Amino acid sequence: MTRLKDGIASGRLSATEYRDNFVDLHPPLDDHEAFVAADRCYFCHDAPCMTACPTSIDIPLFIREIATGNPLGSAKTIFRQNILGGMCARVCPTEQLCEEACVREAAEGKPVEIGRLQRYATDKAMAANAQFFGRAPSTGKRVAIVGAGPAGLACAHRLAMHGHAVEIFEAKKKSGGLNEYGIAAYKTVDGFARAEVDYVAAIGGIEIRNGKALGRDFSLADLTGEYDAVFLGMGLGGVNALEAKGEDADGVCDAVDFIADLRQAKNLGKLDIGRRVVVIGGGMTAIDAAIQSKLLGAEEVTICYRRGADAMKASRFEQELAAAKGVTIRHWLAPKKILSDKGKVEGIKLEYTEEKKGRLEMTGESLKLACDQVFKAIGQKLVADDLGDGAPALERGKIKVDDEGRTSLAGVWAGGDCSSTGDDLTVSAVAQGRDAAESINKSITGR
């Protein structure tokens, strides 16, 4: 073993440690646990949890269905609003959404465990391969979707329900988007993302073409010419630069690539990780990269974020989880320069920041942290060039959409992270994909 080897190395831990470190973060509820948890729900009127859910799942109803021994009815209630309810149950920041709004959070500081209950019901349905929705008679209409991530899949499923033929073009080898490539491994174990894609596609009428990238293998014009409607849900393919000197040194990596490699790895022991890791950023990607660095055996992992804890996009729960796993989170630090020796990272120089009248300013004070590896997790961006000539209008670097998901181009809709309404949440992407499908259906059927 090379537990304390300097630099970047694989095999820092034993096979048992790798296995134990990457178990399910929130193990599934068993029947008894689910009944106890479900019994706590008050079946509120016009429930605040439901209002807080971007997909507006009827949470009191699905919990009551669990409590009364009807898990399949419960799953149908969930899937009716959110066909990716299984993944959302695992990855939603429930502490900022439904569970924060739960009246028992107000009453006792202990919300009903909505996320885990949702997982309980959806797992039961998926284990039974219970399909709740059929296809309407074929309309003869064809819709192209770019990206088989949460937005694209939700859009495809709803369009299939309406009887349209759907073709999804997915750049990656596997479908699922960030569910497959972008979420910490301990949140979605046992190939769940793959299983969910299969479950969604089982409705029929959805064809997924993997390895087909917009701007490389086809253009937007190709699609608008051939299909009755187009939905763009390809996410954000680019990564923001650090804008720190020496960024090209060996050992500076994109956190999204690291997370994707980890998700796809068959043997965690073969994954390289630094002995001392610094992660730059304050969102979920930063947290996921930092925690997983620690779980892969990094001795020291530090997140450096240029603002305070309250400004971090990662929830308080996620910040605490990182701290519990041994990650140090340092605030008010902006990267200035990557320090390297013979082209290899050996440290990072950061400058202290402060907020003055709402603006972030440099203080001139600096700090050097020794490290072997730096992960950049300061956000992703749309690769606008892929949209080619005649691209839809953008808004703050993303595709501008209205409240039905319509872009500035007739016949083209967009949703998820690539759209102006995207907010880096799986559940929001699902809602946008679903709602765009309703808009598309209305538009192409004239109803």
Next chain:
Amino acid sequence: MADLRSNFVGIKSPNPFWLASAPPTDKAYNVERAFKAGWGGVVWKTLGEEGPPVVNVNGPRYGAIWGADRRLLGLNNIELITDRDLYVNLREIKQVKKDWPDRAVVVSLMVPCEEESWKAILPLVEETGADGIELNFGCPHGMSERGMGAAVGQVPEYVEMVVRWCKANTRMPVITKLTPNITDIRKPARAAHAAGTDAVSLINTINSITSVNLDTFAPEPTIDGKGTHGGYCGPAVKPIALSMVSEIARDSECAGLPISAIGGITTWRDAAEFMAMGAGNVQVCTAVMTYGFKIVQEMISGLENWMDAKGHATLADFAGRAVPNVTDWQYLNLNYITKARIDQDKCIKCGRCYIACEDTSHQAITAMKDGQRHFEVQDNECVACNLCVDVCPVEGCITMERLEAGALDQRTGKKVSADYANWTTHPNNPMATEAAE
């Protein structure tokens, strides 16, 4: 410190908490554990006549219904009287009474409805030194098919007859246990009283089927595909028992008749309520079958602390205090006007008050204020039904507040009268009587 000592028809016990005649009092082993835990007395599980004992089913004997978190709310049983040999029971009763002289030991009895049968068993019980007997006229299943238990309790003339036999043939106090499976509980109580019973105890269990198995379509508990009604007890039956106790306590023909209350008593508070409603002591079963004998410690300390806080030195200080406040509907004050009030600081905004009122009552609660989720009572619609209070999950969040005399009731547009006025004098009542000048 409050004095919990109890003297019920001459039977003394260190506290008013007895275990009812039931599985927990079927043998010395259990009764000794109960006494060690602190129970003031027991009514030994019902003895039958000499000879081969009854047999019980060998499948499930109990069924149940549950509340949230599988809290047992109601229990149903199809167990019969003791299935142990009469003389084994008698020997154990004698030994237990000898070992625990300060505790009450009452023996429940059920023998065929013939004087000879009662004459035969009474001296055997007397010989044990037991403090009294309780006549089981309540058991609603099994034994009633054989002309005993509820089959006797449902016929006031039989009750009277058997009580007379017992009073004539023993010096022991006689407590007559009544079945609730009857239209008017006062009838058997009066019969027992007329025959000279020392007390009545009630309620015995209620005819019940707790559920139907939807795979086998058989009632639960199911014995080889069949089921039968059992006797229902536990917290769910408390309101029924409390009402029946009140009816006897208020009945002029039963005046002075001591009552031992039974029916869903689970906490010190339940016990205090029954005693305020006219019971001299209480008997408990389901609560110990759910939680074990230790709960008596909570009951003792709870009753003591409440009595101390209220200045009740002895049980007699609050005995029967609620009885005069039970009346007939027609005498309720129709000029007593209240309105629901929601404490916004306590409100957790679940909206259950709103939907209950909106869907099923008087549309007197609003759900929005200035675009915000906010629940407020509209006095012009509120009839003060109390449903919002009952469905609110937060205790004390919604209360009913009385409108002072002279205040405007916005619902009726009338000023609240300071006078007491009831249905008997109400103008809408065709039978109304003119108020005295």
